[in-house]
Amino acid sequence: MVEKKLGAMMTCQNCGTLLTCNQIEYMGETKLQWQNPDKSAHYKFITDGKFECNIPDELEDTIQKSLDVAERTVTKEPSLTGLALTDEEMSILSRVIDEAASRVIYTYIKVRQKCHMHNITEPAVIGMIFNKTRETMT
Numbered sequence: 739m740v741e742k743k744l745g746a747m748m749t750c751q752n753c754g755t756l757l758t759c760n761q762i763e764y765m766g767e768t769k770l771q772w773q774n775p776d777k778s779a780h781y782k783f784i785t786d787g788k789f790e791c792n793i794p795d796e797l798e799d800t801i802q803k804s805l806d807v808a809e810r811t812v813t814k815e816p817s818l819t820g821l822a823l824t825d826e827e828m829s830i831l832s833r834v835i836d837e838a839a840s841r842v843i844y845t846y847i848k849v850r851q852k853c854h855m856h857n858i859t860e861p862a863v864i865g866m867i868f869n870k871t872r873e874t875m876t
């Protein structure tokens with residue numbers, strides 16, 4: 739757990755959102771609060787000292803939009819004609835790409851399984867956790 743002090747940053751253990759510790763005024767007092775990138779409070783306290791993650795809609799929307807765009811753009815079969823590559827270059831590239839894509843796909847499948855194990859089923863959140871996982875692997 740990262741120390742809660744002004745300007746501190748941490749990744750939420752529950753959902754992977756990057757949080758910043760900021761100062762807020764609450765009932766006339768200054769308090770420290772873990773906030774989302776859009777400055778909204780990340781932890782939403784419910785009963786019995788338990789809390790839920792508050793993931794800003796905007797962040798989910800952005801992830802969903804980029805997934806939608808990616809889906810929509812795959813309508814026409816891409817063409818390989820006219821590329822200035824030799825057969826050998828293409829064969830080497832093909833192998834490299836196959837390996838790299840396999841790693842990404844394998845990571846996605848494992849992340850998705852892990853998320854489902856923890857009852858995380860929202861595609862946008864799974865996408866976010868996948869991206870965070872990839873970031874920590876490079």
Ligand SMILES: [Zn+2]
Nearest residue numbers: 750752753791
């Ligand atoms: Zn969280």
